[in-house]
Amino acid sequence: MTKTRTLCFFERWMDPVGPEMLAANAKNVEVSGLSFADGPDHNWPLLAEAHGYQMLPAIETADSFHPNAAFLERCPNLLAVASSGAGYDTFDVEACTKAGVLVFNQAGANAESVAQHALGMMLALCKQMIQSDRAIRSEDRDWDRWTYKGSELTGRTLGIVGLGNVGRRTSAICGPTFNMRVIASDPYITEADFAERGAEKATLEQVMSESDFVSVHCPLTDETRGMIGEKEFALMKPHANFISTARGGIHDEAVLEKTLAEGRIAGAGLDVFEVEPPAMDHPLLAYPNTIVSPHNAGITSDCTFNMARSSAEQWTALFKGERPRLLINPEAWELYTKRYEDILGEPVS
Helix, strand or coil, rough: CCCCCEEECCEEEEECHHHHHHHHCCCCCEEEEEEEHHHHHHHHHHHHHHHHHHHHHHHHCCCCCCCCCHHCCCHHHHHHHCCCCCCCCCCCCCHHHCCCCCCEEECCCCHHHHHHHHHHHHHHHHHCCCHHHHHHCCCCCCCCCCCCCCCCCCEEEEEECCCHCCCCHHHHHHHHHHEEEEEEEECCHHHHHHHHHEEEEECCCHHHHCCCEEECCCCCCCCCCCCCHHHHHHCCCCCCCEEEECCCCCCCEHHHHHHHCCCCCCCCEEECCCCCCCCCCCHHHHCEEEEECCCCCCCCEEHHHHHHHHHHHHHHHHHCCCCCECCCCCHHHHHHHHHHHHHHHHCCC
16 A cells, blocks of 8 residues: 655645645645644644655745754655755755755746846836836926936847856847847856857856846855855946846845945846845945845746646656656765655655
8 A cells, every 4th residue: 555645835835736736646645734833843743754845935934944954853754855946045955965855946937937027127227117216206306207318228238147047038038039149157058058048158257247237047055155246246337237036145245235336337136135035224225226126036926836836746756756857966866765665665666
């Protein structure tokens, strides 16, 4: 008789389609919804028995429930953990691998929504839409329609940092639609990948110095943390705009604030901060040429549906003994397969 697989998640799936798909396609999987309000005495025993753990976005999850070594010690039956979206920077992947726990994400499911958000920020900045809106709503009327003269994206250079799922969609939208020259830095793809994704290969220094718009789309890792700092911002053109819909911590916020204060770039569009949400007195919120959003570039009905569907498909495959298609730590596979058989009493496919 097939042993029931238990899959836990906190508060909500990104979209109800996730649990619905699991109920329809994974008959031997019991999905258990937990709530932080029930407290640790209620939740930890359930997690200790769980075979799978579907994460909420990191900023909505208490630190004690992030998948690290301490968490894994309390969950001896855990076989896999999954992020709700593409990011997994709050996962201790090394600890998971050592414990034989698979990690997978939903890379690509948010690409369209995030790329369109980056484009929206570019348009808002170059057309001064936010500044115009604020001016009209203000009692101060010392302006006319020429005060907020904008510019077009047409023919400008877009520099992309990270030409993965989101970066390639940003390139595909902006290159042909606005006849933009697209350059990109990404050390992990081939020459053929750059050509296929419609971008010229460039170094990070070239992206920062040659672009009219710099858009960041790389993950936050030990390698990328603090990657864009004083040296990089100093390379930007005075009329250029800096945009990040990736992760806080990739660019140095203090340096960006100094760059804006000194008028060395035209503006910035930020969907991410090191601490989210940023404090009301965060220096970057004081600049009229900075537009911000609350890390919701991927929060669209389309995107949350895609992420939930992706995770449900991968959990269904995993509990059938198959390999998830977006596996982050394939080096854990050998130990995982042994644990899978020991815990569930069945071999993987």
